[in-house]
Amino acid sequence: MTDVPGWAEAQAEAEQALAEGGAPFGAALVRTADGTVIARGHNRHYQDGDPTAHAEIVTLRNAGALPLPEFAATTMVSNAIPCFLCAGAIVQLGIPRVVAGTAEWNGERTPSHDFLIARGVEVVDLQRSEILELMLRFVAAHPDDWQDDLGAAVEGMDLSAVEPDDRS
Numbered sequence: 450m451t452d453v454p455g456w457a458e459a460q461a462e463a464e465q466a467l468a469e470g471g472a473p474f475g476a477a478l479v480r481t482a483d484g485t486v487i488a489r490g491h492n493r494h495y496q497d498g499d500p501t502a503h504a505e506i507v508t509l510r511n512a513g514a515l516p517l518p519e520f521a522a523t524t525m526v527s528n529a530i531p532c533f534l535c536a537g538a539i540v541q542l543g544i545p546r547v548v549a550g551t552a553e554w555n556g557e558r559t560p561s562h563d564f565l566i567a568r569g570v571e572v573v574d575l576q577r578s579e580i581l582e583l584m585l586r587f588v589a590a591h592p593d594d595w596q597d598d599l600g601a602a603v604e605g606m607d608l609s610a611v612e613p614d615d616r617s
Contacts, residue, residue: 454484455526462491463528473583474504476527488512505535536561550577
């Protein structure tokens, strides 16, 4: 399903992050009514030395100071389910919908997925296998950075044992 407004931009941002040596996460903020991309961004944690510069946060910064009612009319499109940091910002701003390239790892929903749903955010999982491939490329090139970038949210997650075809 590549016809999702903002998907191509989010995926391109993730590829850009990886090309820059960063964690391969990309996002786009889309006006839900007409599919217009308002802003886009990618993870810049390592590039900027800022542990809060996650893709969704960078995208929200790039969107500027929109009035809260405008955020309520948007969808956050991300190549992977937002972490707790980003999920908190989505909830805080009243963004009602998240479209994620993948919302599961090894067949299990992430805790931030449940956090979003519990707060009334609709989560759409596109189940895109290429997202896992991006993550595996990042882990192979930067094995110590995976845990560092996502922190406690991925404690114990071992992507080194996952094959791109291991989707349940």
